[in-house]
Amino acid sequence: MRHIISILMENEPGALSRVVGLFSQRNFNIETLNVAPTDDPTLSRLTVTTVGDDRVVEQITKHLNKLVDVVKLVDLTEGAHIERELMLVKVKATGSARDEVKRTVDIFRAQIVDVTPSLYTVQITGDAGKLDAFLQAMGPIGVLEVARTGVSGIARGEKILSV
Amino acid sequence: MELLSGADMIARFLKDEGVEYIYGYPGGAALHIYDALFRQDDVKHILVRHEQAATHMADGYARASGKPGVVLVTSGPGATNAVTGIATAYMDSIPMVVLCGQVASHLIGEDAFQETDIVGVTRPIVKHSFSVRHPSEIPTILKKAFYLASTGRPGPVVVDIPKDMTAPTERYEYVYPKKVKLRSYSPVTRGHAGQIKKAVDMMLKARRPVIFAGGGVISGRASEALTDLAKRLNLPVITSLMGLGAYPQNDRQSLGWPGMHGSYEANMAMHHSDLVFGIGVRFDDRVTNNVSKFCPTAKIIHVDIDPSSISKSVQADVPIVGAADNVLNEMLGLLSSRESVNQDALEAWWQQIEGWRSERAGKLYEPATPGEPLKPQQVVEAVHKITHGDAFVVTDVGQHQMFAGQYYKFNKPNRWISSSGLGTMGFGFPAANGIKLNYPDDDVVLFTGEGSFQMMMQELSTCKQFNIPVKIINLNNASLGMVRQWQDLNYKSRHAHSYMESLPDFEKLIEAYGFKAMTVRTLEELEPALEEAFRLKDELVFLDIHVDPREHVYPMQVPLGAMRDMLLSKTERT
The missing domain is CATH 3.40.50.970 (Thiamin diphosphate (ThDP)-binding fold, Pyr/PP domains)
Known part of the structure; x- marks a missing residue:
């Protein structure tokens, strides 16, 4: 099963490599990885999506918690949560495809953020499934380049991940 | 207020921390530190002939004393030579602090002479590591290193010290930090009361229980409490190889150690048990043999200070995260007010165990007679x-x-x-x-x-x-x-x-x-x-x-078999 784990870690040099190193060292997999500072300058928030059965994911969270640089973490998929990813895509937009791309962009509530005579650059946010669906829809027209941020997420409701 | 150079801070800190010996080998990036050691008499430096030996010396001391061993090496080859010793300590959870010289800050990343990213190299084999970025951080970083190395599940900590951090001309205030706090590190001590009670109930009801005690009992200084508990309940005690000595082997209740070359009676007892009370062990592959055939009739209680050790290879029925001495003492406290063990069943279990014991007694090897090559x-x-x-x-x-x-x-x-x-x-x-x-x-x-x-x-x-x-x-x-x-x-x-x-x-x-x-x-x-x-x-x-x-x-477990599947000699097997 796919899990989204959000981690608050010390904003220190080397902290990121400890987290990433752990995954390769213990043969855990990383599907996406996303990291940035938070409102607290001493903390970074890192979100990783991984796939594994309950036992593997339990080991992942235990080992992550063991890292001295990891202050707190939550497996967002254990409860209701909001998952978002941002993607920038360059798609071919010539001839009749130009209109078709525009229509699909509207359907997906995406935005065209850059235009040339031959292509559109589309910005789209949503969960990973929505982004995949957009890419699939664009497939026959011609996807030229994809830049995805990886998943970021937050729990629904009153639950707060903080120190 | 006392002003000291980074190098002098290191020497002074080691003294204040109560370190008597450090083991090491000098080299360019560590020379300021060596000069500081030369100018004092409190901390004695033992010069080895290869840096790996320095780590093993520190490791040996740590295993014997329970206190962290301290190593000092220079950058590059000095540090890489220490890697095997660091990994050795890591695998056996041995407290160790390794101070590595590093090239000066402005040269880091330039492929300078004797430069190695030792923090990177050792990342998977340390409990934690630090790089010093300012000389004034040295006392706090060292205190954190000792604290991390010796608390919780112990392990090696590497401190990387660029040469300019120890320059004799740069002096900063030195105060020995008596305590440090890390917001993301607070090792558990007390186990969950409900789980402990449940474990005790299971031990009292069990018909074929065994205690399986490991290195965690030794590093957690819980041998006495373990012995008390085993004696009170008359339980057979198996220790892992790391746990040898956690329970006196001259006692009748000791069955030796299990696993690949473990004793016949330990392997047989563990295989046939209905309850394994594991404490300070990690059920590693040299013990369990084929995990899917491991102790088929047993419930598993697993006490460890490191949550990631629990249910890593063998699924625990009653997991307890806590320090061995604490958990054992709480168990002892519960016992005084409760009914006794399942006497009849335990009696029969001991008979079975004595049977296994006597089956192999005197047949373990053929001693040489005069004239033959020694065994x-x-x-x-x-x-x-x-x-x-x-x-x-x-x-x-x-x-x-x-x-x-x-x-x-x-x-x-x-x-x-x-x-x-x-x-x-x-x-x-x-x-x-x-x-x-x-x-x-x-x-x-x-x-x-x-x-x-x-x-x-x-x-x-x-x-x-x-x-x-x-x-x-x-x-x-x-x-x-x-x-x-x-x-x-x-x-x-x-x-x-x-x-x-x-x-x-x-x-x-x-x-x-x-x-x-x-x-x-x-x-x-x-x-x-x-x-x-x-x-x-x-x-x-x-x-x-x-x-x-x-x-x-011999014995030698048969690969992919259960614990009871053993070769007993060149011609016999179970």
Whole structure:
């Protein structure tokens, strides 16, 4: 099963490599990885999506918690949560495809953020499934380049991940 | 207010932390630190002949004392030479602080002379690591390093110190930090009360229980509480190899250690048990054999200070995260007010266990008679006798290690010193030296083989310089015995590179360093040689004991089998 784990870690040099190193060292997999500072300058928030059965994911969270640089973490998929990813895509937009791309962009509530005579650059946010669906829809027209941020997420409701 | 350079801070901090010895080897990036050590007398530096030996010396001391061993090496090759020793300590959860010189900050990343990203290299084999970015951070970083190394599940911590951080001209305020706090690190001590109660109930109801105690009981100083509990409930006690000595082996309730070369009765009892009370163990693959066939009828209680050890290989029915001594004492507290064990069932269980015990008694190996080549097992037994089972016993890795673990009986914790997790050949000699240095009045015996010894024999020179009179028992079978055994069993005795055709004359080699060496070939020579070796209290003595190269270590678990599936000799199996 796919899990989204959000981690608050010390904003220190080397902290990121400890987290990433752990995954390769213990043969855990990383599907996406996303990291940035938070409102607290001493903390970074890192979100990783991984796939594994309950036992593997339990080991992942235990080992992550063991890292001295990891202050707190939550497996967002254990409860209701909001998952978002941002993607920038360059798609071919010539001839009749130009209109078709525009229509699909509207359907997906995406935005065209850059235009040339031959292509559109589309910005789209949503969960990973929505982004995949957009890419699939664009497939026959011609996807030229994809830049995805990886998943970021937050729990629904009153639950707060903080120190 | 006192102003000190980074280098002087390091020396002063070590003194304030109560460190008596550090083990190391100088080099460019560490020279400011070495100069600071030269200008003081409190912390004594032991110069090794290879940085790996420094880590093993510190490791040996840490295993014997429970306190962190301290290593000082220079950047680049100095630090990379220490890597094997760091990994050895990591695998066995041994507290260690490794101070590494590093090239000056402005050169980092430039591929400077003797530059290695040692924090990167050691990342998977340390509990944590630090890079010093300003000299004023040194006292706090060092305190954190010692705190992390020695609390919770202990382990090695690396501190990387660029040369400019220790420059003699840069002085900053020094205050010894009595305490440090890390917001993301607070090792658990007390176990969950409900789980502990549940575990006690299960132990009282069990019909075929065993205690399985490991290194965590020793590092958690919980041997006494464990012994109390086992005695109160009359439970059989199996210790892991790392846990040897956590329970007195001269006691009837001790069944020895389980696993690949564990005792017949330990493996049989564990396999047939209905409750395994694991504490401070990690159920590693050398113990469990095939995990899917592991203890098919047993419920598992697993106590460990490290949550990630629990249900890692063997799923625990009752997991308890906590410190061994705390959990055991809480259990003892619960017992006083509760009903007793399942007497009848336990009686029958003990009968079964005694049956297994007597089945193999006296059949473990064929001792050599006069004139025959010595058996390594009988050498270990003879050493046990002459040291009254009270020595620090240090081993290298291979057949001799297993024989030492099987035939030397340990009644105290911290006396069995062996690289169990990583299995580092070369570990033994420096580790023994580290112990002898700190425990000059105790017997320190190294069981080694000609293969392992040659990996670290340059340390004879360290022994000469610092007068370290260890006793070295070289079980010389002129082959890499364990490799040879596997080749006998699995490769139709094709001995690919497992024998040594060019062994040195060990007597001459040892004498070249000014030490005493004796060669022993027969039973008649054995006892007198041992007596002389241990009579010479203040001398390093090397006994080159020629033993039967055909001997195998048994029992030996059958690969992919259950715990009870064992080869018992070259011709018998369960």
